[in-house]
Amino acid sequence: MDDPEGDGSSNEYNWNTDDEDEVFGIPSSVPNIIQQSCGHNLLTLEDPSAGASNRPYSSAKKIDIQLDSSDDEDSYPGSGEKSLNFERDKILTVLVSMEYPIEEALIAIEKCGPEAEICELTDFICAAQLEKEIDSQLQNLPKKKHDASVYMHKKRRDGYYFHREKRLKLDDEMEMMQMRSSESMTGFGTRNQLYPAVTRRLRHKVTAGQPYFYYENVAGAPKGVWRKISSFLFEIEPEFVDSKYFCAAARKRGYIHNLPIENRSRLLPIPPLTIQEALPTTKRWWPSWDTRAQLNCLITTIAPATVTEKIRKALEECDAKPPPTVREYVVKECRNWNLVWVGKNKVAPLEPDEYEMLLGFPKDHTRGGGINRTMRYKALGNAFQVDTVAYHLSVLKGRFPKGINVLSLFSGIGGAEVALHGLGIMLRNVVSVEVAEENRNILRSWWEQTNQQGNLIEVKDVQNVTCGQLEQWITSFGGFDLIIGGSPCNNISGSNRVSRNGLEGKHSSLFYEYYRIVEAMMHIQ
């Protein structure tokens, strides 16, 4: 059923094997140095195998996938005025085919110049549309308070909410208004599309020329949550992606960012996309009537032994040929608990190292150092899928040849850092904010093992990241290029039975800390 190669979406893939060297361009020789970082002296070790080769499936095929078909301006004839007009008409045709009004497309081409790329033009049009709409509607609406602004008022620290009074107020009227706003920029992938449907996206002019930011959370949030998150993050539409296109397990997530989307490339080598390829030892025991090709989302808890025992007993009772009722029961439980076949009549939950592999982390990333099994599941269940995030971040590679300064919020076990490293982007200065000590230990350990040349600064509590602190870092190493993080999903996740309170819940409301810091950075830098 989940056949990534058999469905219609694969038409959009442009198979290309020519870019290996670029993606594999990891610095080869790394000197032995000692670095000072937040009280830790990091003695790095000689390790030429750092980078993409750290990945556990080095034998997998190396394929580059590009999604966007709209940016093939290289194929246009390129000499003389005639070709210029031809090119302009061609771009106009593309914009109109994307359902932009022809007059707005013409204005955009005129304002942005004939050499502008499609994405710049769509940005321009969308920004103009949205600004016009919001301005006209804000004039007609009375200002109202809502719970989020009250929260922020309480949490306000350094007075960096310059635009708070301009922030949209989320009562019912505003929700309706925003739905209409969203309609004018559909096509960036909806929560139900979950990739691949990236045709255009809005980058509001508020964020133009500012540091890049990248925000992540679960796609299946309660109604209205993503709309609210968008309203804070510059009205940018979330990009909903299921990681089943990047690995053998599903992971439905929404991403809000102001990164370019053209010329993305995948982290290499491409991981196996089916259970059979990812976990070859299960093949021997996998019954033909269990038709699963991919796993469900890897969450923080695994099946209790009672579940696998019941399955074993049910199968043993009916011997070789289980009747349809038993098959249905077993498959349902396997789907529910993400079980794999490890023996005759024997299913089992995934091991932590299988979590690591499926999520794109190096083997033993979370192993040892005082980390127990439960903690590993918890940390991994909360982590990024590295290949997915790397695909989005791949556009940064050419833009920061000398390395990148990253503000990593809610770092966890360092999915963002691992992704950037895998892309061969040098990590110059990384300020990592992570509350859990064991996770900080994991990231620091990875930092040492991968022989990082840059500086790792560890911060415990995101609420302690003041504007004064930010300014200090900015003067120290010249500003951040990327702010990245996924705020806690505890109160948003569908599997929470106790406290699914939405964005204002105890943990998930830390989103407003993410917003606070991004907004502050937009004004400081």
Add this chain to the structure above:
DNA sequence: CCCAGTCGGATTGAGCGG
């Protein structure tokens, strides 16, 4: 309506060292 799917949380008890 039925069905599948979900970055979870609280409690309990075994096991351990003191």
Add this chain to the structure above:
DNA sequence: CCGCTCAATCCGACTGGG
């Protein structure tokens, strides 16, 4: 017996799609 860690085992609701 106490305090602690860790693993096991309970516990539905909400959303979207067919």
